[in-house]
Every structure is written in C-alpha cells, then in structure tokens.
Amino acid sequence: MEEKKEFWRWKEYRWHDEGSDWKDADIVSTGVDIGSVSSQAVILLDGKLYAFSNQRTGFDSPESANQAISWAMEGTGMTLKNIHYTVGTGYGRVNVPFADRALTEIACHARGGNLMYGPSVRTILDMGGQDCKAIRCDERGKVEAFLMNDKCAAGTGRGMEVFADLLSVPIEEVGELSLSVQEEPPPVSSTCVVFAKSEASGLLREGWPKNKVLAAYCAAMAHRVVTLLERIEVQKDFAITGGIAKNSGVVKRLERELGLESLKSAYDSQIAGALGAALFAQALETKRRKQ
Amino acid sequence: MIANYGYKDGSGDYFIAIDTDKCDGCGDCTSACPNGVFVVGEDANDPLRDEPVAMVSEDQRKKLKYTCAPCKPDRNRPPLPCVQACEPMAISHSW
Amino acid sequence: MITAGIDIGAKTIKVVLGQDGKVLAKRLVPAGLDTAAATQRALDEALADGGLSKEQVDRFRATGTGRKDCALTDQEITEVGAAAKGILHVFKSCRTVIDVGAEEGRTVRCDGNGKVIDFAYNEKCAAGAGTFAEGMARALQVPLEELGPLSLKSERTVQMNAQCAVFAESEVVTLIHNKTPREDIARAVLDAVASRIISMVRKVGFEKDIALIGGMALNPGFVAAMKRGLETDVYVPEDPEYIGALGAALAAAE
Numbered sequence: 001m002e003e004k005k006e007f008w009r010w011k012e013y014r015w016h017d018e019g020s021d022w023k024d025a026d027i028v029s030t031g032v033d034i035g036s037v038s039s040q041a042v043i044l045l046d047g048k049l050y051a052f053s054n055q056r057t058g059f060d061s062p063e064s065a066n067q068a069i070s071w072a073m074e075g076t077g078m079t080l081k082n083i084h085y086t087v088g089t090g091y092g093r094v095n096v097p098f099a100d101r102a103l104t105e106i107a108c109h110a111r112g113g114n115l116m117y118g119p120s121v122r123t124i125l126d127m128g129g130q131d132c133k134a135i136r137c138d139e140r141g142k143v144e145a146f147l148m149n150d151k152c153a154a155g156t157g158r159g160m161e162v163f164a165d166l167l168s169v170p171i172e173e174v175g176e177l178s179l180s181v182q183e184e185p186p187p188v189s190s191t192c193v194v195f196a197k198s199e200a201s202g203l204l205r206e207g208w209p210k211n212k213v214l215a216a217y218c219a220a221m222a223h224r225v226v227t228l229l230e231r232i233e234v235q236k237d238f239a240i241t242g243g244i245a246k247n248s249g250v251v252k253r254l255e256r257e258l259g260l261e262s263l264k265s266a267y268d269s270q271i272a273g274a275l276g277a278a279l280f281a282q283a284l285e286t287k288r289r290k291q
Numbered sequence: 292m293i294a295n296y297g298y299k300d301g302s303g304d305y306f307i308a309i310d311t312d313k314c315d316g317c318g319d320c321t322s323a324c325p326n327g328v329f330v331v332g333e334d335a336n337d338p339l340r341d342e343p344v345a346m347v348s349e350d351q352r353k354k355l356k357y358t359c360a361p362c363k364p365d366r367n368r369p370p371l372p373c374v375q376a377c378e379p380m381a382i383s384h385s386w
Numbered sequence: 387m388i389t390a391g392i393d394i395g396a397k398t399i400k401v402v403l404g405q406d407g408k409v410l411a412k413r414l415v416p417a418g419l420d421t422a423a424a425t426q427r428a429l430d431e432a433l434a435d436g437g438l439s440k441e442q443v444d445r446f447r448a449t450g451t452g453r454k455d456c457a458l459t460d461q462e463i464t465e466v467g468a469a470a471k472g473i474l475h476v477f478k479s480c481r482t483v484i485d486v487g488a489e490e491g492r493t494v495r496c497d498g499n500g501k502v503i504d505f506a507y508n509e510k511c512a513a514g515a516g517t518f519a520e521g522m523a524r525a526l527q528v529p530l531e532e533l534g535p536l537s538l539k540s541e542r543t544v545q546m547n548a549q550c551a552v553f554a555e556s557e558v559v560t561l562i563h564n565k566t567p568r569e570d571i572a573r574a575v576l577d578a579v580a581s582r583i584i585s586m587v588r589k590v591g592f593e594k595d596i597a598l599i600g601g602m603a604l605n606p607g608f609v610a611a612m613k614r615g616l617e618t619d620v621y622v623p624e625d626p627e628y629i630g631a632l633g634a635a636l637a638a639a640e
Contacts, residue, residue, distance in 0.1 A: 036556075059563045104335045130553055143292050143336060147306065151298035151353035152511070153552035162552060192301035193552050194512035194521070195489070205419050228299060231306065231385070280338060300550070301510035353549040357585035364589070365506075 009056075010171055010243070014071050016043075016051030022078055025050075027285050030083050031108065031277025032068055032099065034061050034092030037129020037157055038243065041068035042274040043083070047282050051076060052271050061095035069098070085285035087277040091130070091150075103280055105273050106135055106146045112276030113239055114141025116265040122235040125225065125254075125262075126272065127244035129157040134229045141276070145232040152192070155224045157243050159193040160250075163217050166197055167210045178214035178249030185212050187219035196220060214249060222253035229258070238262050245269035292337060296347035297355045297385070305355045306385040307347055307373075311336075313381035316343035323376035326358045327351060345381070359384070387444045390432075391635030392425060392459070393468070393628075394452030397488035397516075398601065399424050400628050401432040403443070404635040407475065411436030412628050422457050429458065447638035449630050451490065463637045465630060466505045470496040472633030473597050476623045481593040484612070484620075485630065486583055486602035488516040493587045506590045512551040514582045516602045521551045522575040525558040526568055537572035537607030544574040554578070572607065580611035587616070597621045599629040 025045035033040045043051040053071035057064045088096030089108040113124040119139040126133040131150035153159045164171040188196045238260045297306035320329040328351045334344040351358045393400040403410040413432035446459035449468040473483040483494045491508035508514035523533040548554040603626035
C-alpha cells in the first residue's frame with residue numbers, strides 16, 4: 001500500500017538550556033498550551049526560559065498535556081513534583097490534569113507576547129491551528145481589547161493545511177514558494193476555505209503554477225485577517241505569534257496591507273501562549289507565597 | 292477591556308462586544324436574552340479581576356448569526372433586548 | 387410553445403424542456419470545470435431525450451448561481467422566483483419552499499399564484515449547505531448517497547461543536563477515533579446542516595404546506611432531520627433537484 005505523503009505535517013521539537021540548573025531556581029513555573037492542532041509546554045526558572053516542547057495535539061487532551069510536559073522535561077532530570085505552579089491554557093486548558101489554574105489564550109498570548117516582543121508591543125495577531133486571535137494590550141501585557149474567531153477555518157492554520165495538501169507542497173515551504181511569483185496575482189475571492197479550494201482547483205486546471213495559486217491564497221488570508229484586526233484597531237508595535245508567523249507568504253502580505261512591520265523575536269512564535277501561561281504561573285506562585 | 296465574541300465567516304461578521312470596564316456583572320442581559328447568549332461568571336481573560344463579568348456563552352458563541360436572528364428581523368428592527376437591558380451600556384452588536 | 391429552463395448550479399446543471407405545462411425531457415450534468423460546456427451538454431442531451439432539435443425551442447430562461455453567464459440566453463429568473471413557480475406547478479398547496487443545494491440554501495414564502503412574498507439565503511459559507519454533508523461523507527468514508535440511509539439507523543442525537551465544514555471534518559475524525567457509532571455521526575452531520583437551514587427558515591417564518599427541493603432533498607436523512615427540526619411534515623416532490631429548472635421553463639412560457 002502506497003503511503004500518502006502528509007504535506008501538512010510540520011516538525012515537532014523540544015529544547016532546554018543546558019547551562020542552567022533547575023535545582024538552583026527559587027520558583028519553577030510551567031505553562032501548558034493545548035491547542036486543537038498543536039500543544040506546547042514551557043518551563044521557566046524564576047521567570048527565565050529553561051525548556052519547551054512543541055508537538056501535534058493527540059486525540060486526548062489530558063494525554064497531550066502529559067506528553068507535552070514530559071517531553072519538555074526530557075534530559076533535564078526534572079519530574080512533575082519539581083514544578084511549583086502550572087497554568088493551563090488553550091482550547092484544552094481545562095484538561096491539563098496537573099494544572100493549578102486555567103487561563104484563556106487571550107490573556108496568555110498578551111502576556112507571552114509582551115516578553116517575547118518587548119513592552120512596546122500593542123497589537124498581537126495569533127493565527128493558531130483552528131483559530132485566529134487579534135489582541136490589543138498595554139505595556140505590561142494586559143489585554144485592552146480582543147477578538148477570537150474559531151468558528152471559521154479561513155484565516156487559520158487548518159485553512160493553510162488544506163491548501164498545502166491540495167497543492168502537495170510541504171507546509172513549511174508554502175511561504176517562500178508563494179513569494180517566488182513575478183507579479184502578485186489577484187487573491188482568490190472566496191473567504192470560505194471550501195470554496196477557495198474549488199476555485200484553486202479551477203485555477204490549477206487553467207494552468208496557474210503552484211506558486212501563483214499559493215500567492216493568491218496567502219493574499220486572501222492576509223486580507224481577511226486585516227479586516228479582523230481592524231475591528232480591534234491596530235496600534236503599533238505589531239507582532240505575530242503562532243504557527244503562521246513562520247509563513248513568510250502571509251506575514252509579508254499582511255505587513256504590506258497594514259503598512260506596519262511585525263516585530264521579530266528570538267523566541268519561537270509557537271510558544272507565546274505557553275510562555276504567557278508560565279509567566280502567570282510564576283506571578284501566581286509568588287503571590288501565593290506572600291500569603 | 293473590549294471583549295469581542297463571535298466570528299467572521301464567508302457570509303459576514305457577527306460579533307457582540309462587551310466592554311468589561313463598564314460591565315459590573317449584574318446579569319440583566321442574561322434575563323433579557325431569549326436565547327441564552329449571555330452568561331455571567333469569573334473573567335478567565337483577566338486573572339486580576341475579582342468581580343464577575345458577562346460573557347457570550349460557549350454554546351452560542353459560534354452560532355450567533357442564527358441565535359440572534361429572531362431579534363434581528365430584516366425590516367422594522369426593534370432595539371435589541373440585551374442592549375436595552377444593560378444600564379452601563381456595555382453591550383454592542385456588529386450587525 | 388416549447389421552452390427550456392436551465393438551472394446552472396454550483397455543482398450540477400439541470401435542464402428541463404417543457405410544453406403546455408408538461409415536462410418533455412430533463413437532464414442533469416455535473417458542472418465540472420467548464421460550466422459553459424456542461425450547460426451545452428445538458429441541453430443537447432435533454433433535446434436528444436425529447437427527440438427535439440434546438441430550433442424547436444421557442445424560448446430559454448436561465449436560473450441558478452451561474453445564470454448571468456449563460457451563453458444560451460440572457461433571459462433570467464432568480465432562483466427564488468424559479469423555486470416558487472416550479473413547486474406550485476407540482477404541489478399547489480405549497481406556501482413555503484426550502485431549496486438546499488451544494489453551496490447555497492434558500493427559503494421562499496409564496497402565495498397560491500407563485501408570487502414571492504419573502505425569502506432568505508444561506509450563502510458564502512459551506513457549513514450552511516450541501517457541501518458540508520459531502521465533506522463529512524468523505525471523512526466517514528461512505529459514498530454521499532449512503533450518508534442519509536446511514537444516518538437513519540441512528541437513534542440518538544450527538545452534538546457537533548464545529549460550525550465549519552473544514553473543522554467538522556477533523557471533529558468527525560476525532561469522533562470516529564473515540565468510537566462514536568458511524569450512524570450517530572452521520573445523523574449529527576445532517577442535523578447540523580438542517581439546524582442552520584431551519585434557523586434561516588425561522589427568520590423569515592414559514593406557512594404550511596412546506597416543500598423541500600434541491601440536491602439535498604434527495605438525502606432521506608436530511609429530510610428526516612428537517613422534519614424533526616421544524617416539527618412538521620415536509621413534502622419532497624419527485625425529482626426535487628429539477629424544480630428550479632422547471633420553474634424557469636414555466637416562466638419562459640409566460
């Protein structure tokens with residue numbers, strides 16, 4: 001039986017800081033973000049990043065949470081007992097068995113974004129696997145306005161996966177490929193992924209090359225996201241988190257339409273939620289100890 | 292905080308915005324709404340807020356176009372019960 | 387007078403040839419990627435079926451999403467108008483006709499003469515029409531024609547969280563993985579589309595008798611879901627997918 005290549009599959013990975021020792025830390029805090037598509041776990045030592053993991057969410061949220069934290073701890077000698085406070089977030093946040101508190105992705109992305117991009121960030125766009133969030137925050141990462149669209153696949157990672165699959169292009173290559181066009185094609189008109197997919201099939205049969213179809217879809221996605229952002233009023237500085245931040249095809253077109261460059265970070269864009277959760281965990285543990 | 296609940300799909304934008312700075316968690320909106328759109332509870336978006344806040348319920352959040360349809364006829368639309376019931380005027384609809 | 391009604395839908399093209407209120411021939415052809423070619427083919431095959439030549443057709447009228455681009459005629463009638471005319475010809479007591487196709491759903495209230503009183507559309511979102519069912523049939527790995535009969539085996543209601551055809555496919559995969567019986571999933575899918583159509587119907591209101599037309603009317607599970615949701619009987623005419631084209635053919639004869 002021929003194995004079908006899974007073009008939507010991206011690489012899972014983990015990391016920890018070999019130069020730090022968790023036994024020296026006063027507070028070990030964790031954030032676990034269980035999304036509908038991917039899950040991340042972040043471990044902080046006194047508020048500083050120590051380890052993280054990023055993997056595809058399985059069918060079982062509690063199991064995904066356990067796996068995410070185990071993988072983050074791999075090679076460090078840590079166990080769950082060494083963690084002082086855990087905050088769960090994401091779609092599966094109530095299903096993190098070892099969490100002390102659950103907070104929404106909105107609060108966590110703002111807090112995480114504030115660390116990742118600096119206190120100048122005011123508008124954060126997070127395009128997750130099955131949702132799209134626009135957040136406006138202040139210099140402390142406190143949320144001032146937000147919007148989340150998780151009803152419709154257009155403007156989410158799933159929408160992009162459908163196209164990667166349709167065109168047989170590995171999802172990590174979509175961005176660059178879409179930017180390799182000589183001239184920007186008009187965006188695909190449908191804002192529904194299902195209809196856009198039919199439209200794209202038609203364009204392919206008309207002879208459009210893959211990069212042109214991808215460019216048209218990235219442009220449609222960027223435009224759609226801009227209309228969502230406008231609802232919460234974009235203020236600079238602007239940053240993008242989540243998996244789609246790695247898709248240069250969408251990012252560049254978004255920046256063009258907004259007239260704003262997005263801030264870059266040394267941190268991985270997919271850990272923003274878990275990072276914010278871990279920062280809240282640290283603050284909540286500090287508060288708890290004072291009582 | 293302006294919390295926008297709802298969605299945008301191919302057919303349009305359907306958002307209910309709740310200004311949590313104005314909302315005092317009184318719950319008048321929950322009684323005014325005939326279709327269970329609103330709930331009042333702990334603000335999971337603001338870990339530092341102590342008083343309860345109104346939110347759009349998880350059941351209805353992704354169906355607002357359909358759930359709110361009975362209050363939004365195409366012609367001669369009366370004022371929306373939820374908006375009218377909210378004294379601090381914390382609620383607004385995008386459509 | 388011989389007239390031709392052409393319904394250019396998103397997924398299929400329907401042609402009805404009529405004379406003095408009787409159907410001489412009818413044909414359905416997949417729209418494919420070349421709508422113009424498919425339309426021509428549908429007409430040619432219908433003519434052949436009826437033993438007629440194109441010259442014998444006195445008038446044409448087009449309806450459906452593609453009606454403005456029909457090469458065969460510039461005479462159009464809206465889908466709403468065509469549905470009302472078509473249904474009253476076969477079901478005189480109808481006052482509400484619900485038309486659910488691949489990409490659009492609409493509800494039409496009409497009077498006894500076929501005059502449109504009010505209507506509403508569910509458009510531009512695949513979750514509100516037949517495409518939703520198609521995607522789910524794929525995820526369940528059953529042919530679309532079997533989705534309805536499969537759903538009729540279910541005896542309970544399972545709620546679907548996803549309100550989007552793309553997300554629903556992932557949800558179906560999860561439900562299968564969690565060992566939810568396939569007939570329950572099939573029913574949940576059809577209940578979901580029906581509930582979205584019914585919300586639209588309720589917005590405009592309905593008056594009996596109610597008819598269901600369009601491609602989805604061929605799905606017995608969907609019809610059952612509509613009856614359950616509306617809590618009243620719903621009539622499905624013979625050849626429900628042709629009623630639009632029939633309405634267009636009748637309009638052309640006026």
